[in-house]
Amino acid sequence: MIEYTHESQYKNFEVYIMSDSPRSSKSRKVLIEGSARHVHLKREDVEALFGNGYTLRKKRDLLQPGEFLTEEKVAVTGPRGTVERVSVLGPERKASQAEVSMTDARALGLAAPVRLSGDVAGSAPVRLTGPAGSVELAEGCIVAKRHLHITPADAEAFGIDGRETVRIKVGGERGLVFEEVAVRVSENFFTEVHLDYDEMNAAGLSGEVYGEIL
């Protein structure tokens, strides 16, 4: 099974404000990042999976400030199958959670709902397995809802302040318009869209790519 990680090869990010769009007086380009299957863990699950007193080891920072990829991997198991070597993201959270693609969810046999990260109430049960043991989550497996992280300043510059969702277009031979992209605004965010790999692959996207907020 191929190992996916957050792809963040891009070094320089710029918000392009262009004046030559046929659709509007200014075009609104935004970075798109593919978000691979991953888990977030609470303290006691870190210890159950990796050992008493264990601390997650940072591998590299992600674009969202404070978030990081760790060296740790777990297996994610549902009634129909297992996906091995799923990345653990840090820092620790209050509740453990697995974010998988719908392709993964079908292979695992899980009816994982489409949710924003952290909104796990009533989501699918799932088993996580690490080198020191397993934990059964009664809920916590979701398919990530596509979303836009954005700073208040960028939301104002883009003219989308106050909107709960936006539409984002990508071009190319598998061009798509993503409807219902949830808008999440925070001073602490780095402005970018998160899609999962079903969405990235459906659009034929990889590497450093940009979409247009319609």
Place this chain on the structure above:
Amino acid sequence: MIEYTHESQYKNFEVYIMSDSPRSSKSRKVLIEGSARHVHLKREDVEALFGNGYTLRKKRDLLQPGEFLTEEKVAVTGPRGTVERVSVLGPERKASQAEVSMTDARALGLAAPVRLSGDVAGSAPVRLTGPAGSVELAEGCIVAKRHLHITPADAEAFGIDGRETVRIKVGGERGLVFEEVAVRVSENFFTEVHLDYDEMNAAGLSGEVYGEIL
């Protein structure tokens, strides 16, 4: 690995011509079918994979007239991995071909281009393995380009005759507009859209679903 097949649970297909669309004087609903990974085989490859004189056994008809799912399965192998139990579709063709999702292609380690079925010149090399042996295809592995099968009468009714591509919208919490949907017209077709499972999952689609030609 979960086994996907063409999903064709629907019993009755109707083309809806409605007059209440806010976008146009008539709405244009069309059936969408998810097309799972599959292979087509030429005669000598059927024999190489399943044995001399072997004939593919029909399991059930597909919606496109003359096309059928067979009982046969093969393994599809690239430099990075193998996908087991891939369905063989009938009837036999002049050239063997594997159609996989981009998710599959990445897992297999194949740079499979996005193509319409049959357009395999210069596509990715791939190995197929059946119970009687293996064949190495020097080319033949593609990611299916999204397309609309349509009869000339439906193309005229929908007002899209002569168009090479159309845009198709689906609703729901993962709503999408598929751009660049290739239009394939034939008297022998059943009118429907074919998407692969990256596209179906990106849109959160399963079962009997319809899109709107924009």
